[in-house]
Amino acid sequence: MSDAPRSPGSAPGSEPGRGRSGRRVLLGLAPLLLLGALVAVFVFADPASVLRAGFPPIEELTIERVTLPEPGLMRIHVVNGGPEAVTVAQVMVDDAYWQHEIDGERTIPRLGRATIALNYPWVEGEPHEVVLVSSTGLTFAHEVEVATQTPRPSARFFGIFALLGIYVGLVPVLIGLLWYPFLRDVSRRWLHFFLSLTIGLLVFLGADALNEALETADVVPEAFQGVGLVVLGALGSFLALRALSSARRGRRGPEAEDDATDRLGIAYLIALGIGLHNLGEGLAIGSAYALGEIALGSFLVIGFALHNTTEGLAIVAPVAADRPPIRHLLAMGAIAGLPTIAGTWIGGFSYSPIAATLFLAVGAGAILEVVYEIAAMMRRQQPAGLFAPLNATGLALGMLVMYGTALLVVA
Secondary structure: OOOOOOOOOOOOOOOHHHHHHHHHHHHHHHHHHHHHHHHHHHHHHOOOOOOOOOOOOOOOEEEEEEEEOOOOOEEEEEEEEEOOOEEEEEEEEEOOOOEEEEOOEEEEEOOOOOEEEEEEEOOOOEEEEEEEEOOOOEEEEEEOOOOOOOOOOHHHHHHHHHHHHHHHHHHHHHHHHHHHHHHHHHOHHOOOOOOHHHHHHHHHHHHHHHHHHHHOOOOOOHHHOHHHHHHHHHHHHHHHHHHHHHHHHHHHHHHHHHHHHHHHHHHHHHHHHHHHHHHHHHHHHHHHHHHOOOOHHHHHHHHHHHHHHHHHHHHHHHHOOOOOHHHHHHHHHHHHHHHHHHHHHHHHHHHHHHHHHHHHHHHHHHHHHHHHHHHHHHHHOOOOOHHHHHHHHHHHHHHHHHHHOOOOOOO
């Protein structure tokens, strides 16, 4: 046996090895420690204070929501999304100053929140303009387009919002699952056509969710970076589902690709992606109802039903040839449809542009990952994939179907 000395760090648990590991950790932390020291010096010394002295303060208040909990009472929910603290000096409603109360300090710190309450004889169905005036004279306006009493959390309103979510989310998806017997008997060529149609449906849903996320990002306080929330939500959900899918396949091995279990997993991913999208849809419905900005007539319910029924087709298309047990179909329908109910509750009782932006972006990213999964599965089964003439027709038709049903949803 050789008695040659070991090189440093060659033996596990040796003293030289531990020393080198500690040195690596120190080298990795050193830039962070120096950066922290630099930030601390800048914050405490504040060399920029001399430059700021000759300029007015940069103030920004965002009125997230105005609630009307009862006749004669108005609550204004405010977020300070600017770089400096803002002091609320006065409140104007319809060009008149009103006495008010603030929960906490009158000066709202950066990223801080406050609720301003005042007695105001608001009129049902009429518009009202709310203006906050800061101590420096800057004004921040918000319009209540249609005054209506804000629903309070109660068994009655929870039931109403739940029924609304069932009507426009759960029931249409379950109806769409009834296309399963039809798809079960079609040939492989036509099954690929319907898979391509499914991709068209999902591409439209994803683009719609992304567009809505960017719209709500415009009203997110600047400090919370609405576009950044969209990027984080969409990319985060896409990567999370990709990791979940890769882990599932890794446990089963590459030889299990394109078998019945793999296709069932893709169908569940489709249901999850649609469910995340429907959560954002429920948020929009609940908040619009609470703010009096939507006419919940039978035509609107019918429009949502037609629009969402196609989602059931998207769920069953990957497993049409596999005859899965009915419990799987019901579970996937629940995953896709029930989040609509949760969305109406969140939107109706505690709507926040920040949460709405994030949820909509998460839905868009999830749908993008599902599109990737289906396209990859089709490419493994058919070399031309989506570019086969019949499949390309299905893709275009799917987007046209979703566009046509979306025209019936007027909110």
